Amino acid sequence: xxxxxxxxxxxxxxxxxxxxxxxxxxxxxxxxxxxxxxxxxxxxxxxxxxxxxxxxxxxxxxxxxxxxxxxxxxxxxxxxxxxxxxxxxxxxxxxxxxxxxxxxxxxxxxxxxxxxxxxxxxxxxxxxxxxxxxxxxxxxxxxxxxxxxxxxxxxxxxxxxxxxxxxxxxxxxxxxxxxxxxxxxxxxxxxxxxxxxxxxxxxxxxxxxxxxxxxxxxxxxxxxxxxxxxxxxxxxxxxxxxxxxxxxxxxxxxxxxxxxxxxxxxxxxxxxxxxxxxxxxxxxxxxxxxxxxxxxxxxxxxxxxxxxxxxxxxxxxxxxxxxxxxxxxxxxxxxxxxxxxxxxxxxxxxxxxxxxxxxxxxxxxxxxxxxxxxxxxxxxxxxxxxxxxxxxx
Amino acid sequence: xxxxxxxxxxxxxxxxxxxxxxxxxxxxxxxxxxxxxxxxxxxxxxxxxxxxxxxxxxxxxxxxxxxxxxxxxxxxxxxxxxxxxxxxxxxxxxxxxxxxxxxxxxxxxxxxxxxxxxxxxxxxxxxxxxxxxxxxxxxxxxxxxxxxxxxxxxxxxxxxxxxxxxxxxxxxxxxxxxxxxxxxxxxxxxxxxxxxxxxxxxxxxxxxxxxxxxxxxxxxxxxxxxxxxxxxxxxxxxxxxxxxxxxxxxxxxxxxxxxxxxxxxxxxxxxxxxxxxxxxxxxxxxxxxxxxxxxxxxxxxxxxxxxxxxxxxxxxxxxxxxxxxxxxxxxxxxxxxxxxxxxxxxxxxxxxxxxxxxxxxxxxxxxxxxxxxxxxxxxxxxxxxxxxxxxxx
Numbered sequence: 001x002x003x004x005x006x007x008x009x010x011x012x013x014x015x016x017x018x019x020x021x022x023x024x025x026x027x028x029x030x031x032x033x034x035x036x037x038x039x040x041x042x043x044x045x046x047x048x049x050x051x052x053x054x055x056x057x058x059x060x061x062x063x064x065x066x067x068x069x070x071x072x073x074x075x076x077x078x079x080x081x082x083x084x085x086x087x088x089x090x091x092x093x094x095x096x097x098x099x100x101x102x103x104x105x106x107x108x109x110x111x112x113x114x115x116x117x118x119x120x121x122x123x124x125x126x127x128x129x130x131x132x133x134x135x136x137x138x139x140x141x142x143x144x145x146x147x148x149x150x151x152x153x154x155x156x157x158x159x160x161x162x163x164x165x166x167x168x169x170x171x172x173x174x175x176x177x178x179x180x181x182x183x184x185x186x187x188x189x190x191x192x193x194x195x196x197x198x199x200x201x202x203x204x205x206x207x208x209x210x211x212x213x214x215x216x217x218x219x220x221x222x223x224x225x226x227x228x229x230x231x232x233x234x235x236x237x238x239x240x241x242x243x244x245x246x247x248x249x250x251x252x253x254x255x256x257x258x259x260x261x262x263x264x265x266x267x268x269x270x271x272x273x274x275x276x277x278x279x280x281x282x283x284x285x286x287x288x289x290x291x292x293x294x295x296x297x298x299x300x301x302x303x304x305x306x307x308x309x310x311x312x313x314x315x316x317x318x319x320x321x322x323x324x325x326x327x328x329x330x331x332x333x334x335x336x337x338x339x340x341x342x343x344x345x346x347x348x349x350x351x352x353x354x355x356x357x358x359x360x361x362x363x364x365x366x367x368x369x370x371x372x373x374x375x376x377x378x379x380x381x382x383x384x385x386x387x388x389x390x391x392x393x
Numbered sequence: 394x395x396x397x398x399x400x401x402x403x404x405x406x407x408x409x410x411x412x413x414x415x416x417x418x419x420x421x422x423x424x425x426x427x428x429x430x431x432x433x434x435x436x437x438x439x440x441x442x443x444x445x446x447x448x449x450x451x452x453x454x455x456x457x458x459x460x461x462x463x464x465x466x467x468x469x470x471x472x473x474x475x476x477x478x479x480x481x482x483x484x485x486x487x488x489x490x491x492x493x494x495x496x497x498x499x500x501x502x503x504x505x506x507x508x509x510x511x512x513x514x515x516x517x518x519x520x521x522x523x524x525x526x527x528x529x530x531x532x533x534x535x536x537x538x539x540x541x542x543x544x545x546x547x548x549x550x551x552x553x554x555x556x557x558x559x560x561x562x563x564x565x566x567x568x569x570x571x572x573x574x575x576x577x578x579x580x581x582x583x584x585x586x587x588x589x590x591x592x593x594x595x596x597x598x599x600x601x602x603x604x605x606x607x608x609x610x611x612x613x614x615x616x617x618x619x620x621x622x623x624x625x626x627x628x629x630x631x632x633x634x635x636x637x638x639x640x641x642x643x644x645x646x647x648x649x650x651x652x653x654x655x656x657x658x659x660x661x662x663x664x665x666x667x668x669x670x671x672x673x674x675x676x677x678x679x680x681x682x683x684x685x686x687x688x689x690x691x692x693x694x695x696x697x698x699x700x701x702x703x704x705x706x707x708x709x710x711x712x713x714x715x716x717x718x719x720x721x722x723x724x725x726x727x728x729x730x731x732x733x734x735x736x737x738x739x740x741x742x743x744x745x746x747x748x749x750x751x752x753x754x755x756x757x758x759x760x761x762x763x764x765x766x767x768x769x770x771x772x773x774x775x776x777x778x779x780x781x782x783x784x785x786x
């Protein structure tokens with residue numbers, strides 16, 4: 001047999017393993033120093049009490065013949081799809097339950113969605129961005145072009161009418177830059193997609209960090225988006241589900257190509273290649289949307305948002321250029337002193353005992369930048385900022 | 394954008410929806426009749442007490458900051474991979490932990506594994522068989538050829554040296570036929586694969602039904618199989634995880650193509666397109682491998698095996714040709730009176746109130762055959778057999 005040769009074109013990803021190795025080596029050389037990690041995009045607060053209660057109940061159900069659940073619908077139980085539907089309605093977006101697919105997380109669906117598109121589509125990916133978009137397309141041998149992000153556009157690239165793409169990835173609030181598209185900017189992308197018969201794959205995994213009234217939580221708040229966009233969302237950052245695994249993807253019925261609703265293709269893909277999310281997990285996810293659940297997860301997000309604010313204040317004090325930190329758990333800062341991303345990583349670790357993520361790991365336009373995350377402990381985040389201010393002011 | 398046109402080549406799958414509709418219509422017309430379903434391949438017994446206890450404990454861990462788990466390793470936690478490793482050792486198969494990947498079930502992996510192979514491989518699929526093998530390959534536009542199964546080979550096709558395939562699917566104990574390959578037959582397939590530089594995708598989802606000492610539980614019990622096979626297994630039928638979602642896939646390091654270990658490709662695929670199985674579920678799955686867990690899940694499998702025996706005895710009494718039912722939860726019977734699969738379905742429903750699955754739904758060689766499953770209630774299974782004996786003897 002022959003292997004898929006496109007896998008050999010992938011660059012080995014050493015970003016987080018190198019970060020971990022350098023941290024470990026530093027700690028071994030300086031056992032007395034307390035290293036603070038603001039590097040990883042993983043949550044640290046536990047699941048909300050309503051989620052725990054719902055999962056405890058569901059586990060009990062699975063232990064009794066009368067309430068046991070076997071195979072569920074691949075696209076998710078209606079109790080959860082209806083809860084997602086009501087959540088969207090809260091943002092003014094009306095969806096049919098059949099437009100909502102429950103998944104085991106945004107990462108899976110962002111890659112798997114590519115299955116339903118022709119291999120000869122051209123894909124546009126922001127640079128820098130979450131590396132999964134690029135890697136999943138390289139694996140399929142697709143042509144990838146970039147939407148160039150940088151300081152000049154606030155790391156929020158807008159469509160270039162002269163460039164033709166068939167599939168466009170957008171991520172807002174953005175990982176890694178924390179930049180968030182406004183309603184007008186998203187409208188420009190929807191307009192581009194409709195003019196070019198392109199589809200937008202909209203990654204809204206961080207939407208719960210948005211707290212102002214003007215910024216859209218969903219691309220479907222933009223008129224016409226249902227005819228050109230698929231939205232992928234997750235409970236990972238909203239409700240601390242990074243190790244519990246649940247998300248949802250919206251494929252509107254109005255999104256049609258050559259007479260075929262993409263919704264039907266995705267349904268066929270999911271019923272053929274996926275067997276649904278654990279019943280127990282879906283019960284936990286549904287609890288997130290109860291009134292009590294919304295209060296509890298909001299409290300956790302508030303905690304992370306306060307961390308972000310501590311970092312924003314620190315950046316302003318140091319006079320360092322940055323984006324993010326508002327409506328987002330990420331701070332994307334320019335490396336002081338003209339350092340490269342890795343030079344600044346080493347400098348910060350050695351002189352302040354703070355670990356972040358080199359921006360160059362997210363694409364070439366990330367070189368010279370650095371990502372800090374708001375998912376850490378609050379006292380440690382405060383201490384990290386004090387150390388950085390002492391070092392860099 | 395253009396869609397993946399291969400999706401339009403898929404036949405719509407009406408098998409189980411038509412079965413359900415006909416059953417519903419019959420019940421509405423005859424509300425006084427008790428219909429017995431022996432049609433669906435889903436378990437009915439609850440999860441084992443040790444599994445429930447392990448998941449309850451894990452849910453508690455997720456509710457406390459000190460014990461909370463965020464992102465885990467995509468390929469699964471070592472505590473579960475090591476338990477799988479020990480289980481294989483029990484069948485005399487030595488594996489490295491790195492050869493074991495925890496998944497959300499056999500269905501996902503059987504489809505996703507195709508990602509790592511070139512599109513121009515020729516695929517050989519038994520006929521009849523679990524339809525997912527064929528559909529996932531049609532979705533990719535791959536050339537599919539068939540290993541013809543029938544009464545003459547006991548629905549256990551052997552390799553034809555004149556036919557060249559690159560990827561070969563085997564499923565043993567088989568769904569839908571219940572037929573099980575012997576050691577010698579599997580050795581013939583391993584020999585074929587090695588001679589043809591082919592890879593065997595071995596679906597062992599029903600291995601726990603095997604109880605005699607001669608029949609291999611794993612293809613890796615065959616010498617040389619590590620150089621030519623990937624094995625996909627599941628907790629669905631072993632431990633009632635159809636709604637809890639966990640499985641495991643073994644990609645041996647010795648399986649190499651053009652110098653590239655397929656294990657590395659699969660690791661790259663999984664780390665890029667998957668984010669692991671819920672921690673809670675992995676704890677539940679690990680409990681299956683404890684001494685107590687093995688006793689408890691064996692009890693459930695014994696219950697289903699007894700159902701199978703009741704059906705085997707019934708078939709013998711009626712003098713109907715069948716395969717399966719030994720080392721397998723499926724009975725694959727020839728439709729009496731030369732009826733087609735759907736003719737017999739209607740006849741059995743109308744005259745005995747028993748629902749099965751038409752064999753033609755699993756491929757053209759399934760025409761004229763019928764599948765009954767052992768996953769039902771025991772008293773109902775007994776009653777169904779009595780009704781069939783009364784009708785068909």
